[in-house]
Amino acid sequence: MRRIILISYLICLILLVSSKAYCQIHIKFQIGGQEKEVIPRVESVVMQNDSVISFSTFNTSNTELTIPAKGAYKISLSAHNYQPWESNLNLRNDTVINVIMQKSPIALQEVVVKGTKTPTVTATGETFYLSSKARKEKDPFKALSEIPVLNVNPISQSITTRDGSSPLILIDGRLVNSGINPxxxxxxxxxxVEDVVSARYLDQDINKIINIHLRKERPLYLYFEERTRHDIPLRKGFVGSNFEIGRSHFAVYGSVFYNYLTKDRIDYETLEKQNNQQKQLIGSNxxxxxxxxxKLLFKYEPNARNYFAWNISNRISNMHKSATYNGEYLNNNISNKMTADDHTKDKSNGWLGSFFYEHTFKDKSSLDVYSYFNHAKANRRQQYAEHITSDLIPTFLSLDNIRNQVGLDVDYNGVRHKYGQIEAGNHFLYTHDNLWDNVFSPSVLTHVSQSSNYSYISYSKxxxxxxxxxxxxxxxLFVKVDSRSDSxxxxxxxxxxGFRVSKSQTARLSYTLNNILPSPQQLAPVSSSVNPWQKVEGNMNLRPIQTHDLALTYDIKILNWLRLQTFAKHKITTNMIESFLRKENNYVIQSYRNNGCYNIWNTGFGLSINSxxxxxxxxxxxxxEHYEGGNRLSSWGLNGNLTWWALDQMAIQVEAEWKNKSYSAISITKYSNPMSANISMAWYPTDNIQISAGITYLGGIREQITTIDTPNYYQRQKMSFHSESFRPWILFAYTIRKHNKLRIENKMPYFDMDR
Structure with missing residues (x-):
């Protein structure tokens, strides 16, 4: 009896296994190119009901896939330098599929070749296409470094344009939060790369844009990165992680970073003169x-026409400064020893919540809605004391600021037609600041409210x-400071x-008119200085400034690896908000005023080498430069960088910047040595690991001298940045990317919590 039961059990088990095997579907692929060439590496993704069933890599032309059961599947094949192949199949039986993959044709001007596209020139900038070598890289910053109009540092993961400014990064035309890293x-x-921005971005004080366009494939993907950097010995560093995980319709991105600065020493030598008094102090801060x-970001894309994103961010900052000075105090040529102590604590805590929605119409035009709310708190406590013989002269500063900010942006982005392209939108922003001056009892409270409503329309052809x-x-523009209102x-x-002179030469002429509101600190009538001889306070009567930017650039592609750009720029600022000094009793008051026009002319050239x-x-x-009522001021600058890749796994980078002078309405700053002079090296032993080391500032001890010289007040201050000069550092990064090509693009607009 037991033998019969055992045999029956084995028969049932065999039938069960065989029935399961029978339900499986076997697909045999025969893959090749148009010229019957063997494609060495083909990636396959099998999806059913938005779920990834299988992900495989083929290294032969004949291969086989096993599908768990009958049903409808979407099968995608992709290979480097070949167009993707996709097919929706209703599989019932084993089948054989012949796939002929076509090479990606890339247009180079009027000739179709297999290679890199020639950059496309537009009225506002230029569009570049990565080479096949760059597309094989795993590090996006390393790949972007081949673009000749960008200065890319793959070690610090930073990008600037040729004029040294930091551009706004967009993904598929949208401002992003998760950045380039994933x-x-x-x-x-x-x-x-856009050198001229439309009116849409003018209210955000943006003048350069990098727009990265991604392929539209979206499978299950995973991104994780751990980065840490530290000076040696410890001074400045960070440690943190980025991650993103998602499916084809939903994703979560997160970022956690801790940054620190410790024992950062700056030496000061200060000379002040007022009436018959003089102070000379030397010390360190x-x-x-x-x-x-x-940061936490949720992205949801239910279908190809709708995209949602929710973001929440928090930034907490604490800073402590402590300074001790020794020197001499002269009053009517009578000398006394003098010491001074300065202690400052700054704290801030800001939260940002935002929502973004994009709807794409049938004609591929889109409507964007972006709303956000920002709540931030900041306070400063500062105590400054001067000891002259036995006298003690203390000065205190205690300021609190609470900010609430709400914004709503609605933008329509049209598609290109024969008659051109049209964009339009409306941006609303309301900011309310409560500023408390706690030195007085009771505290003095100032309310500053600012509103801006901006409508625009843009046309290109x-x-x-x-x-x-x-x-x-x-x-x-609407401003209210306590009971005073202005509109x-x-x-x-x-x-x-833009004018395309020839295939290798382009000229561009641009003009921008913009308006900028005064900051709450410039408007609030509270003092922000502990200097017993000088007060710094706002002015509630300030008006918005207006800027006119005119630029002419001429680009020449001398060789495939050599480009030259010449430029001439002129900026006019009317209703210029500038600092000024006035005498009031025993104090010198530094405040702000609208004082006519400010002009600056800038000319030079940029030479790019990219081999x-x-x-x-x-x-x-x-x-x-020329300030209202002042003399014409001149200065020069020079910046450069060099990156050398050795065997594609090691990079050596050198960066340097020189400037002889800079000006404000009341001061001049002279730089006795380079403003920056850095060298670094990066090693990529694997696709996932980066090990970098370098030295910050090789130009000796960085120094600068600022002078204020007026009939009622004189100040000369020399600053020496000892801690950051000739400072070694080391960085380690570990990155994982899985199926990244199917990630959901991040279209959530970027919000600067410091603005």
Whole structure:
């Protein structure tokens, strides 16, 4: 009896296994190219009902996949330098599929070749296409370093434009929060660098944009990165992680970073003169700072036409400064020894919550809605005491600030038609600051409210060799400081005309008109200085400033690896908000005022070298400035960088910047040595690991001298940055990217919590 039961059990088990095997579907692929070439590496993704069933890599032309059961599946095949192959199949039986994959044709001007596209020139900038070598990289910053108009540091993961400014990064035309780090270079379709922005971005004080366009494939993916950097000995560093995980319709991105600064020493030599009094002090300031940055972003894309994103961010910062000075005090030529102590504590805590929605219409135009709320608290406590013989002269500063800010942006982005492209939108921003001066009892409270409502429309068109972008807008500005209210209506304009002189030469003329509100600190009538001879306070009567930017650039591609850009720029600022000094009793009051026009002229050139293993850039410039009622002031600057890749696994980078002078309305600052002079080296032993080391500032001890010279007051201050000069550092990073090419693009606009 037991034998019969055992045999029956074995028969049932065999039938069960065989029935399960029978239900499986076997797909045999025969894969090749158009010219019957063997494709060495093909990736396959099998999906059912938005779930990834299988992910495999084929290394032969004949291979087989096993599907668990009958049903409808979506099968995708991809290979480097080949167009993706996709098919929706209703599988019932074993089958054989012949796949012929086509190479990606890339247009180079009027000839179709297999290689890198020639950059496309537009009225506002230029669009670049990564080479096949760059697309094979795992580090997006390393891949982007081949773009000749960008200065990319893959070690510090930073990008600047040729003029040294930090651009705004967009992904597929949207401002992003998760940054460039999660992107795999193979997913980058093109990169557009815009030197002139439309009226849409003028209210955000943005003048340069990098727009990264990604491929539209989206599978299950995972991204994780751990980074840590430290000076040796310890002074400045950070440690933190980024992660992103998601499916084709939902994803979560997070970031946690801790930044610190400790024992940062700056030496001061200060000379002050007022009436028959003089103070001369020498000492050091030691700083400590701790920052925590937290970020969480949810992205949801139910279908191809709708995209949702929710973001919450928190930033906590604490800074402590302690300084001790020794010197001499003279009163009517009578000398006394003098010491001074300065202790400062700054704390801030800010929260940001935001929501973003994008709807894409049938004609591929889109409507964006972005709303956000920012709540932040900040306080400063400062105590400064001067000891002259037996006398003690203490000065205190105690300021609190609570900010609430709400914004709503609605933008329509049209598609290109024969008649051109149209964009339009409206941006609303309301900011309310409560500022307490706690030195007085009871505390003095100042309310500062600012509102801005800005509507715009933009039009762009290309006529063969001529490219045009024109954008106009109207902005309503409303300011209230306590009981005083003011309102203004101002135009905003951005116009750019590009002309393709030849295949290798392009000229561009641009003009931008913008308006900028005074900051709450410039408006609030509270003192922010502990200097017993000098007070710094705001002015509630300030009006918005207006800027006019005119630029002419001429680009020449001398060789495939050599580019030259010449430029001439002129900026006019009307209703200029500038600092000024006035005498009041025994004090010198430094405040702000609208004082006519400020002009600055800038001219120079930039030379870019981009070969297989070397990227270099050099740009000298001359500047002339003129403040209302002052003399014409001149200065010069030079910045350059060099990156050398050795065997694709090691990079050596050198960066340097020189400037002889800079000016304000009441002061001049002279730089006795380079403003920056850094060298670093990065080693990539694997695709996941980066080990870097370097030295910050090789130009000796960085120093600068600032002088204020007026009939009623004189100050000369020399600063020596000892701690940051000739400072070694080391960095380690570990990165994991899985199926990154199917990630959901992050379209949540970027919000600067410091603005």
């Amino acid at each position: 992107i795999l270079p193979a997913d980058i379709e093109s990169v557009t 030691i700083s400590r700072k701790n920052d925590f940055d937290l 290309v006529w063969k060799k001529i490219m045009l972008m024109t954008s106009v807008g109207l902005q309503g 203004y209506w101002r135009p905003k304009t951005s116009v750019a005309i 297989n293993s070397v990227q270099a850039y050099l740009s000298p410039a001359l500047n002339w």
